[in-house]
Amino acid sequence: GAVVSQHPSWVICKSGTSVKIECRSLDFQATTMFWYRQFPKQSLMLMATSNEGSKATYEQGVEKDKFLINHASLTLSTLTVTSAHPEDSSFYICSAPRRYEQYFGPGTRLTVT
């Protein structure tokens, strides 16, 4: 089946630094990818829709200048958390659609100290 990977799987960074998370579709192309955030014991909240070759579409309440999304190719989308703070600590998950189904990455655990 279709595979979506994320890198890194976990990252610890200091407050004020920036962190980049990659999402790759390994065996298919995706013009659209989605980024979700999952708090402990809570649901996934859609942050933004990543569009290949154009600007991302952000959900209401998500700071686009803080969560920079770049969809540089048909197999890669990146999420950069800029000037990270402890409240940005969370589990970030991406997904990509293929043939009317969404395929999810394994997630990236971000801890900001």
Add this chain to the structure above:
Amino acid sequence: GDSVTQMEGPVTLSEEAFLTINCTYTATGYPSLFWYVQYPGEGLQLLLKATKADDKGSNKGFEATYRKETTSFHLEKGSVQVSDSAVYFCALSGASGIQGAQKLVFGQGTRLTINP
């Protein structure tokens, strides 16, 4: 806006017990409904889906029926196994456009533990 409400967990059952995880939704139009499963250390996987009223999705012994009159999509399994231990998410997507590319709205997830 659209929303999904799942029964709160965690749920702990013995092997071979009957499982029901309730899911209700609010949405405009006619959404597609999904159940996703997240095994420890893995990404979400589609378990089953239904795209219109009265459809029944089924997979790996799990079933769920799209009930428009009660806006529900309850997940059931007749006899659970230890390997079913995971977190289960109910979700919906919008009625228009290519379904796979539609944004998903998730319920809060239900952690299921099956004891031998």
